[in-house]
Amino acid sequence: MRNLINILDLSVEELDELIAVADDILEDPDKYREVCKSKILATLFYEPSTRTRLSFESAMLSLGGQVLGFSEASSSSAAKGESVADTIAIVSGYADIIAMRHPKEGAPLVAARHARVPIINAGDGGHYHPTQTLADLLTIHHEKGRFDHLTIGLCGDLKFGRTVHSLIEAMSRYEGVKFVLISPEELKLPSFVKQEYIKDKKIPYVQSTSLDEVIGTLDILYMTRVQKERFFNEEDYVRLKDSYILTTEKMKLAREDMIVMHPLPRVNEISTAVDDDPRACYFRQTYYGKLMRMALIMKLLDLKV
Numbered sequence: 001m002r003n004l005i006n007i008l009d010l011s012v013e014e015l016d017e018l019i020a021v022a023d024d025i026l027e028d029p030d031k032y033r034e035v036c037k038s039k040i041l042a043t044l045f046y047e048p049s050t051r052t053r054l055s056f057e058s059a060m061l062s063l064g065g066q067v068l069g070f071s072e073a074s075s076s077s078a079a080k081g082e083s084v085a086d087t088i089a090i091v092s093g094y095a096d097i098i099a100m101r102h103p104k105e106g107a108p109l110v111a112a113r114h115a116r117v118p119i120i121n122a123g124d125g126g127h128y129h130p131t132q133t134l135a136d137l138l139t140i141h142h143e144k145g146r147f148d149h150l151t152i153g154l155c156g157d158l159k160f161g162r163t164v165h166s167l168i169e170a171m172s173r174y175e176g177v178k179f180v181l182i183s184p185e186e187l188k189l190p191s192f193v194k195q196e197y198i199k200d201k202k203i204p205y206v207q208s209t210s211l212d213e214v215i216g217t218l219d220i221l222y223m224t225r226v227q228k229e230r231f232f233n234e235e236d237y238v239r240l241k242d243s244y245i246l247t248t249e250k251m252k253l254a255r256e257d258m259i260v261m262h263p264l265p266r267v268n269e270i271s272t273a274v275d276d277d278p279r280a281c282y283f284r285q286t287y288y289g290k291l292m293r294m295a296l297i298m299k300l301l302d303l304k305v
């Protein structure tokens, strides 16, 4: 049985297949309307979410399947002290596939050991978020037309930003990729990502605290929110939250063909005036997320049209 815990659980060829399916869905969604008829997706969200949960549910409904689940730990038996292992063992009897978000790193991996159906990691603490990366990859495919020879700037909370970790892992497999890591000292990329996916693979990278200095070198600028919920104290969050704000002024320093991505939700880090810039892709990115989740559900359930 296949799970998606880490983006590297999928080979480059499998990612290409998912992209091809997502493109086909985009072209002819009607064809996919009944692929998951009589299948049930459970969304177990122990942590808040709008996009990811709704996009999973919308994906399953668009495939003709059904959905059940909970959107906060307090409304599940976790509030009574039930373990993830027990919850998963039970939900395995109620659903054909499970998407799970949890504040603890590694929880979806534990879940996969106790599940009788495929588990999808929909975000585990400050660790990974592979299905956001699927959305990011389809966005890059559509907007840039390639995955190789790209200079990718990642800006903001690189420490706790799980979408950043998964995206670096995924992009580290393509030739000619460079990373530009833009963050305050305190929010630098953790070594579990930097060592294994950048240094050990000898991928060129630049580290900077200034967005202005490097923005002109980028093909992609991936902005992120400072992850308030992972801070131990409010003071640090307040001091760091507005470290980078992308404005129309700053966009003038960027290349004409640079794209701006963001996993959303946005807080202050991109001024709303940037939304009208054709280089801003973050709203399109959310739709691509749904298409890739449809393709992923089909793959893990081994269903074809």
Ligand code: NCD
Pocket: 051, 052, 123, 129, 132, 162, 163, 224, 225, 263, 264, 265
């Ligand atoms: C991201 C997440 O949950 O990590 N959101 C999302 O799934 N689109 C990013 C974030 O919360 O900042």
